[in-house]
Amino acid sequence: MKIYVPLDSAAKALGADELAQAVADEANSRGLKIELIRNGSRGMVWLEPLVEVDRGTGRQAYGAVQLCDVPALLDGTLSSLGAVEDIPFFAKQTRITFARCGVIDPLNLEDYKAQGGLLGLNRALSMVEQDIIDEVTKSGLRGRGGAGFPTGIKWNTVLGAKADQKYIVCNADEGDSGTFADRMLIEGDPFCLIEGMIIAGLGVGATQGYIYLRSEYPDAMSVMNKAIKQALDVGLLGANVLGSGRIFYLEVRVGAGAYVCGEETSLLNSLEGKRGVVRAKPPLPALEGLFGKPTVVNNVLSLATVPVIFEKGAAFYKDFGIGRSRGTTALQIAGNVAHGGLFEVPFGIPLGELITDICGGTASGKPVKAVQVGGPLGAYMPPEKFDTLIGYEEFDAAGGLIGHAGVVVFDDTTDMLSMARFAMEFCAIESCGKCTPCRIGAVRGVETIDRIAAGDATAKELLTDLCDTMRDGSLCALGGFTPYPVMSALTQFPDDFVSKVEAST
Amino acid sequence: MRPPHDQPTDAAILDIIAQTQSREGPLLPMLHDLQGTFGYVPQAAVPLLAQTLNISAAEVHGVLSFYHDFKGAPAGRHVIKICRAEACQAVGANDLAEATLAKLGLQWHGTTANGSVTIEPVYCLGLCACGPAAMVDGKVIGRVDTGRMAQILEEVDV
Ligand SMILES: Cc1cc2nc3c(=O)[nH]c(=O)nc-3n(C[C@H](O)[C@H](O)[C@H](O)COP(=O)(O)O)c2cc1C
Ligand code: SF4
Ligand code: FES
Numbered sequence: 001m002k003i004y005v006p007l008d009s010a011a012k013a014l015g016a017d018e019l020a021q022a023v024a025d026e027a028n029s030r031g032l033k034i035e036l037i038r039n040g041s042r043g044m045v046w047l048e049p050l051v052e053v054d055r056g057t058g059r060q061a062y063g064a065v066q067l068c069d070v071p072a073l074l075d076g077t078l079s080s081l082g083a084v085e086d087i088p089f090f091a092k093q094t095r096i097t098f099a100r101c102g103v104i105d106p107l108n109l110e111d112y113k114a115q116g117g118l119l120g121l122n123r124a125l126s127m128v129e130q131d132i133i134d135e136v137t138k139s140g141l142r143g144r145g146g147a148g149f150p151t152g153i154k155w156n157t158v159l160g161a162k163a164d165q166k167y168i169v170c171n172a173d174e175g176d177s178g179t180f181a182d183r184m185l186i187e188g189d190p191f192c193l194i195e196g197m198i199i200a201g202l203g204v205g206a207t208q209g210y211i212y213l214r215s216e217y218p219d220a221m222s223v224m225n226k227a228i229k230q231a232l233d234v235g236l237l238g239a240n241v242l243g244s245g246r247i248f249y250l251e252v253r254v255g256a257g258a259y260v261c262g263e264e265t266s267l268l269n270s271l272e273g274k275r276g277v278v279r280a281k282p283p284l285p286a287l288e289g290l291f292g293k294p295t296v297v298n299n300v301l302s303l304a305t306v307p308v309i310f311e312k313g314a315a316f317y318k319d320f321g322i323g324r325s326r327g328t329t330a331l332q333i334a335g336n337v338a339h340g341g342l343f344e345v346p347f348g349i350p351l352g353e354l355i356t357d358i359c360g361g362t363a364s365g366k367p368v369k370a371v372q373v374g375g376p377l378g379a380y381m382p383p384e385k386f387d388t389l390i391g392y393e394e395f396d397a398a399g400g401l402i403g404h405a406g407v408v409v410f411d412d413t414t415d416m417l418s419m420a421r422f423a424m425e426f427c428a429i430e431s432c433g434k435c436t437p438c439r440i441g442a443v444r445g446v447e448t449i450d451r452i453a454a455g456d457a458t459a460k461e462l463l464t465d466l467c468d469t470m471r472d473g474s475l476c477a478l479g480g481f482t483p484y485p486v487m488s489a490l491t492q493f494p495d496d497f498v499s500k501v502e503a504s505t
Numbered sequence: 506m507r508p509p510h511d512q513p514t515d516a517a518i519l520d521i522i523a524q525t526q527s528r529e530g531p532l533l534p535m536l537h538d539l540q541g542t543f544g545y546v547p548q549a550a551v552p553l554l555a556q557t558l559n560i561s562a563a564e565v566h567g568v569l570s571f572y573h574d575f576k577g578a579p580a581g582r583h584v585i586k587i588c589r590a591e592a593c594q595a596v597g598a599n600d601l602a603e604a605t606l607a608k609l610g611l612q613w614h615g616t617t618a619n620g621s622v623t624i625e626p627v628y629c630l631g632l633c634a635c636g637p638a639a640m641v642d643g644k645v646i647g648r649v650d651t652g653r654m655a656q657i658l659e660e661v662d663v
Contacts, residue, residue, distance in 0.1 A: 009630075009631060009632060009645050010631075010632050010634065010635055010645075010647065012644075012645055013632050013635055013638065013645040013646050013647030013648075014635055014647045014648065045634035045635050046634070046635075048635070174629075174631060175628065175629060176629070177590030177591040177592050177593075177628065177629045177633060178590075178591060178592040178629075178633045179629075179631070179633070180631035180632070180633055180634070182631075183631040215537075215574055216627060216629065216630050216631065216640075217630075217631060218643050219645065220631075251528075253530075253533065253534070254533070254534075254537055255572075255574075256533060256536070256537070256572035256573070256574040256575060257572055257573035257574035257627075258571065258572050258573060259628060270533065271530050271533075272530040273530040273531060273532030273533055273558075273568065274532075274564075274568060275567050275568050275571040276571060276572070277571075291529065291530070332633070332634070333634065334592040334595075334633030334634040334636070335591065335592040335593075335595030335596060335633065335634075335636070336595040336596050337634070340633075340634030340635070341634050363596065372591055376590070376591060406592075406633070408591050408592045408595055408633065409595060410595045411595070414595065419591070419594075422591070422594070426590075426628065429628075430628075
């Protein structure tokens, strides 16, 4: 009997480690032989810890399993959710980037290979550099870290740059509230990221990779380091990648709690051991990146999607999606939501369908007031905008952005003035300090919102002006996009921007 | 009053620095290792790092002060990080944080008088679909309400 208990952080946060121990102990005391597998998460966080049991007739899911359920789980009397693949939230997905996540033992390379792992790399090893780049370009893959820049074009620039050393840097800083897909992928399928980074290295001629992982993710760090060590031991990484004579080394570097270090040039400074101050562009990191050398900086999901593009072909990937948003997006639904988790689908699903039909609305049962899409720099969308299709251009047209595809749900008890204030406060805390509109503007923004709350209605105009200045005058999107949540709150929820003094008397 | 702590010796600091010296861009790994060993980055490490890396002490200090993670003094014996970011706010993180700080009579970053616990804010732990989220000495905890927090505080002996 095989029993799968996730090692994913969200599952652990809901008791998966204690549960795994209890399962092992109970089996032991019964003299029952079981194989306990710590898999990644299937992404249905409201069902975690989601345990799967395979009694030889396929995997049956149970969730959320409590410690007191363990005897019944082993007796076979606990009521099952059926196969994961038949749970509606899962059945409606198209798992491409996350195809293996939660299915395999993340640290078992044989499991990985049995599920299509390394097929993409083997194909890429037989291709010349330009063909590798062209394959990525043809897939239509765009950066999943936020800006949506075409990955193939970025790689092509790095390929074209002549240098004695080039780098592949994976951005695993995942600082946006409401996002956890990078973490899930690393904890659930780390070899996929390794494979994607090696292919990137082959494509542009880089032999060294770094994964810049935020310090808030100690569990992901542990899984990733174990996977890299194994990959080195078996010759997947190192001086002779799979016996091809090609070189690729990989190292994890840990961030130090600065949100702005997710911005690629700040990240590069941080990797070099400097303050994480944003660099002016040009020069592009693709030409002068880490230690001044041509560097690919890509998000975890961008890189982890590369192997399947090589395994199944660019056309396979490109067939999914709408408009210029090709392939799938790994939506992360969080906050006050009944069924939160990771939902991978082709671009093009309406926001409202996601929130209402798939995720079941709020957890509190109260009406949705707003959803914030794209992290702390993303706009608040009221239910009136729920017909917006999830796609880069579609969200832009609706005055928002999809960013790293985090979707945070708020119920009608939320005070949008407080949320706008928090956006400014967060910007003030995390500003790198390089430019004035952000460094000073964010602090003034908090004050101005406090004036509105104190009953000074003229401060609204001031706030609007300030947001214009920040948007137009900031060097990077931290200062430049903080106006999105602030102004979307102000313009769409004017009733919340009234004196809190009167309201409370 | 915090319990007094022994100042690490230069030799102990240099030992740690030496471990990552051959890496590219080693300053952050060095600072992490120092903090991992001592619980904070000792002031005495600044000139030693500067010398080893051939940069000014001001530059080391600049890096040290830029990042929220690095501390100049030891924290409490246990560190509880409470997520303050939006997804956790949507499920009551503000109330949880306020109640916790009030109960302990602390501000953010504060340490209890008996030195047992420090409360830090954190902006997202990647547990946004099971908030409010917290991290206790590196261990993740989801759906933390005031009851669960009381239990956590009891476990860390406040
Ligand atoms: C303030 C700020 C924070 C960012 N944080 C992240 C992050 O955590 N992860 C990420 O992949 N990209 C982040 N980005 C976007 C990166 O600058 C960059 O566009 C991305 O890493 C490029 O990779 P991609 O093309 O694969 O998306 C951030 C940008 C800004 C302005
Ligand atoms: S906008 Fe803010 S974070 Fe970005 S470069 Fe300017 S000061 Fe730094
Ligand atoms: S917002 Fe709290 S864990 Fe992400």
